[in-house]
Amino acid sequence: MKHIIVSLIILICSTSLFPQFGSQDSGGPLTPEWAAYDVKFYNINLNINPDKQTINGWVGVTVEAVSNMKEFVLDLDDKYRITKIIWDSPTESKEISFKHENGKIKIQLPEEVAIGQSFTVKIYYNGKPGIAKNPPWDDGFTWGKTKNGDHWVGVTCQGGGADTWWPCKDHPSDEPDSVLLNWSVPLNLICVSNGKLRYVLDNKEGTKTFCWFVSTPINNYGVSINIAPYDTLQYKYTSITGEEIPVTIWVLPENIEKAREHCSEFLDHLKWYEELLGPYPFRLDKYGVAESPYLGMEHQTIIANGYGYRDDQFGFDWLHHHELGHEWWGNMVTAKDWSDFWIHEAICGYMQTLYIEEKLSDRSPFAFMMNWKLWKNEQPVAPRKEMTSSDAYTNDMYSKGSYVLHTLRYYVGDDTFKMILRRWAYPDSEMEKVTDGSQCRFATTDEFLEIAEKVSDRELDWFWEVYFRQAKLPVLQAIIENGFLYLEWKIENNLPFSVPVEVKLEGEITKVEMREGAGSIKIPEGVEPVIDPDKWLTMSDVEFKNLNK
Template identity: 30%
Template sequence: MKLLHSFLWLGFLIAFCGAQHFAQDKRSIPSSYSPSSAPTTIEKFDVQYYRIEMQIDIPRRNVVGKTTLRLASLQDNLQTVTLDFKTPLTVDSVGGAAAAFARQDGLLTLTLNQSFNRGQQAEVWIAYSGNPQVPGSIAFVFDRMPDESPYVWTLSEPYGARQWWPCKDTPADKADSVDLIITVPQGNLVASNGLLTEVRSDPSGWQTFHWQVRYPIATYLVSIVAGPLFHFTDYYHYSPVDSMLLDYYVFPDDKIIAQQKFTEMHDYLDALSHYFGPYPFLKEKYGQAQFGWGGGMEHQTITSIGRVSDAWTYLYVHELGHQWFGDMVTCASWHDIWLNEGFASYSEALYAEWAGYNGQPPGLDSYLDYMSTQLYFDAGTIYIEDTTSFAQLFSRIVYDKGSWVLHMLRKVIGEDNLFEAFKAYLNDARWTYGSVRTENFKEICEQISGVDLDAFFDQWLNYPYYPQYEYEWTPHSNVDQSYTVELVIRQTQQQTLYVMPIDLRFLFADETDTTLTVQNNQFTQEYLFHFAKQPIYLQFDPDNWLLKESKETSPTTLITGYGFHKIFPNPSPGAVNIELIYWQREDYPVYVFDLLGKKVRTLLPNNRIFNQHQYFWDGKNDRGKAVSSGLYFLKAPTVAEGQTRKIMIIR
């Protein structure tokens, strides 16, 4: 799921909101909706197939359903099968190899009509009926569209599938295939996973939609949106001769903007396919279906979205990224949910690098700028100890700090190795289309890079916070006119030592610079550098490859900070010199306004010395006419937002 970068609360934790992020990921699972008190016995059997048949009477808010499971025993003498089914639905009957049933504490135990030994298959079915909606839950919702049309939608992560169909509700056991046969009153459409293979109408006023999923799928990724939706399609041409269906279902009120906005999906797919390899469900489809929750959810091949908006680009990218990370390979345990969410959040930064971000062209600067929107400095570990705590399970840490782990890993092992590791991890025969743990990703990264990553993953996943650095550097001139720099770096945080490479950018008196990388693996560490020219400034981790705090304790010869530094003479008979401090090398404008707020002149720098950008105003307006005596104001909103400086012109 995708969040926003600023926490909201809706019952339970919803999402966070960022610079360009105006959508939420799936963080609104109510506190009353919890796992069963007793866990499913994972090792007893393996689910191979589900067939979910459900007639949904949308106006009357009632369902009649039947779920068939095909399973293989993982032990000898299997006599009972326990499923998750925490729901107000009534079990009407069971059959197939199931002879009887019992319900307790959100579990449905089926007594089999014979014993099954290891490797033997059994098929059971459960018939049920009623209203599966639970107050405060968003697992199965009877809802209304903005035009008041009734419709139904589901959102099952992490423990919601069991609310509307009996299943083995764990991401560690994916079914090889699923059929969803959903019947609704005529006039409604059904959007779901996989491919739509049949639509049939009943003379009594019902219509049935048969969706087939033929890739492995986790229970929480199974989805339904049913109602009077507007449907349209497109095709993604992933090769000169092959294409894939793009399938969209939205509220009728949003049909125009959806048909415009969703044309961008081709670019999203091109970008993520470049970094991760081909879209993993090419034989089925990719689509988006609008639903009633105010965020997004990566249902396999059919992402659910709360809004259609130009502002939601990075939510759409996030959910698409989940098709690789979360759907193709799925965290085997919710302890490792960062393998889903951190990777999908990192997909956003890679798309910024691909497409450009915040007015910048495609490239590393756009990527680094986007990563700054995902900074996370609060406590907590990325590894989630208590998976029944939804505040922990869907907190920002697994999204933002999880993304930063990958950002920092890019620096540690190199971007070529990281991108190769992504593809190798996704396509490893041991777990592709299956379930994974952090150790699996770590193993692949170590194999490809040759770097021991024990310390890296331990420090960033199992400890809260981040490193806090203090550094002190002292230059010394030598008799041969060269220079030696003594540098001391200290880590001052209370928890673990962080072993990380650190970039150091030295600026020299001749306005050149060089960047060196040191390995920092001690709480206090000393370094010596030799230069042929005079260093006058040190930038610590200038491109922000580290999630950190840093503070220089030695004096600097450069002016630090941002904004206006000098304005002289002031008052002035006409000509004014202006110095503005910022590190970017672009030429940012300074504007001159009169007392009425009218812009009279736009200035660009005429000289730069490191971070000091020098401007000259000749006291004339944009038409070349000398301004009259009076009070004027300088503003530089690009680099000094909110700062205003006064100039008095006295002729």
């Protein structure tokens, strides 16, 4: 039975958890047009019409020129019709010319903008957004219905980027300092979004506008909406900093009792993360969870949760635990390029293993990790090139990356590993106190190496090179000869590698040092050695030879 369950999970993982994103894509090499400016502020004002499945409105984009600019290029899918673009300066407001083709809006600026100068344009547009066929792995709107027949709407765009529904710079390396969100929806519905709710306006025309404000940087795919006739569960949560964080769970009315019984677990998850990684990063805004018509997504301060208020076979709400982890790994600490995507997914994935190990002692964290072991070893966990999100999103980046962290933990030791995690999240303890947005940063695989070396006081570049930059797994050769077990690492391109290997002999585990990639241990006669008995090592199957036989 257990085998069937595990096989089933693997099947589910392989068919639905790791498909490539659709034809829409995000990021890739940073073009000169993208590099020309730095986004400061998005002001998004959209009417969402669930009956017609359309959106219309305008988005203000404020940027600072990084080089002198005559033309300004933004991204928006061609399926939308742009009706006008307004140059919005303090002295004048006028329509300006543009071209919208191949997913790009090329805007002629009315005057050259010099380096360091800021400007704002407003893009007025409308259209029918794409429908996500397999959310959250597919981009677009989910126009769902509740049991009572009410509208229940969500949006996902991690793969294709936010330009699948609003004009933006579709590259992960640029986040606005803050965002204002005005969502207009039918009167009977509630629109839940990122940041803090400022006010709700009755438009006297059958719609209400929900005004939300995000006070920190946010990645584009993190901006989202959840529309339904939601009920709420509200909690007061005291952060490890002593600050009170409002926690709200938006629940479909028919599920409120089920949610009430289940959701206190969410606060346990929050506490666990804070103790491990430092404070919840968005204390000034809120922590929110919205019931979604798809499995889930890490939308900043408003996690989408469609897991049905239940625990999985490991005894906890895996989905919530994972998505909450992204508030640190992805939302506060963001990969500068999609090639560093493991910083979001591999680390966040390993959080569940640590949680099971600490909190659910009757369950197997190892079994949890093995559920995800579908590696192909065709592409490094962190390739050294600029990548689009769909190129970067592989199972290796995700679950092999998690396993590499397991090996790193074994190599540096538990306490050091936990301190590395904490400093990856917050590079120093002063940053743990900050809430003004400067707690958010872009990270790279190389920065994470630097921090890990500093915290552990060890050289780790060889570890990074083999595990993050090469696709092939280390191979361990084991030969028994003349009463000894000889071990040797075989590494692609003969790179240096010296992770020690544990060997179990007659019930006792010994760590064999692998200086210059090789080591040995005496074997009592007739004893079968067990290599890496606790499965710490990310490697291929051991190549084993017994020359004594």
